[in-house]
Amino acid sequence: MKSEERRAKSKNSRIIKPYAPNSSLSTLCVHAGSEPDPLTGAVMPPVYMTSTYAQQSPGVHKGYEYSRTQNPTRERLERALAALEGARHGLAFASGLAAEDAILRLLKPGDHVLCGRDLYGGTYRLMKRVWERYGLNFDFVDASNARNFVGALKTRTRMIWIESPSNPLLSVADFGLLTVLLKKRRSDLLVVVDNTFATPIFQQPLSLGADLVIHSTTKYIGGHSDVIGGAVMTNRDETAQGLRFLQNAAGAVPGPMDCFLTMRGIKTLALRMKAHETGAGKVARYLSEHYKVERVYYPGLNSHPGHENAGRQMTGFGGMVSFDIRGDGGTATEFFSALRLFTVGESLGGVESLACYPWIMTHAAIPEEERLRSGIKDTLIRLSVGIENPKDLINDLSLALEQV
Ligand SMILES: *Cc1c(COP(=O)(O)O)cnc(C)c1O
Secondary structure, rough: OOHHHHHHHHOOOOOOOOOOOOOOOHHHHHHHHOOOOOOOOOOOOOOOOOEEEOEEEEOEEOOOOOOOOOOHHHHHHHHHHHHHHOOOEEEEEHHHHOOOOOOOOOOOOOOOEEEEEEHHHHHHHHHHHHHHHHHOOOEEEOOOOHHHHHHOOOOOOEEEEEEEEOOOOOOOOOHEEEEHHHHHHOOOOOOEEEEOOHHHOOOOOHOOOOOEEEEOOOOOOOOOOOOOEEEEEEHHHHHHHHHHHHHHHHHOOHHHHHHHHHHHHHOHHHHHHHHHHHHHHHHHHHHOOOOOOEEEEEEOOOOOOOHHHOOOOHHHHHHEEEHHHHHHHHHHHHHHOOOOEEEEEEOOOOEEEEOOOOOOOOOOOHHHHHHHOOOOOOOEEEOOOOOOOOHHHHHHHHHHHHOO
């Protein structure tokens, strides 16, 4: 067959086969937003490196005007993210903090946000050092007891903000109880859940009563420590419209190559999360039996105060493990220097194992007394367990613990 003939013939055949909407999560990871390109059949999503789009005449175009407003590669990522969280709407941002910033812009001066105390340091900084200057108010309560939120509600409380499992102490909120208690009192509250640690593979907050889910896609969703990104998912049409307006009006959008990389990461998300969890469970059990370890924080351990809640609302316990080393800040520093396979660094959720010192790294933006109040001490070590063979990881930890 000549190539023109072949082209003419294929014009009539249907190349696009959308994934079945009721597919399981691991299938959605591979297919959602990744339907073959209608123009060429390319199996991988085209990366539309363009800032603008030709218009037939002013205002007459194919639905794309300018890439801050619309970009086909970004749209694919947004469809994938929405599908994974079981949401009607997904919005991609340039970073996790840009996504959080857009959510806070939904509020007005004088509005109050009630947060779980154990939060990512950058989230705390965005709230206290940026948005408080523009008249938003923030309070922080221990999120492991849902009743704390009810007790701290104010007339102007518009938003509840929770990380669960939280960063870095892996504390678990009871979403079922929380949303029932809160919504009974105030149906207008927006419950925001940062689902970065669990990912949609292990937890889907919208199905547990949350209104908005945010992700730092930099972490597990991207999964390869090669891209910065953020996302918001919701089933609320009006809130999604407001966020869509802000995404364009404030402009913190990810570039098309970043969207492509994030989507490539998503394809293996389900597989990776299982491997992270297997490794983390083994590491947590190993550490909890070590005499140089004071305390281990991992929702998968029976001893963890949130273990039962986690079992109810999550399908896996995740890949993050924190622990207090027996000794002082000096002991912790020695431990970090002795690691060989774990890389000491910020961030988490990549295929390689990382060790972080929240005291002077991720959570340094939180004032010392506030840190201590949340239980973040100078002996706390946070591990992002990668997908290496757990035996090698435990061997590395064992040698490092021996040296301190
Ligand atoms: C990293 C992180 C963020 C911030 O995301 P960036 O992509 O770094 O802007 C927010 N929440 C949690 C839980 C995080 O780990």
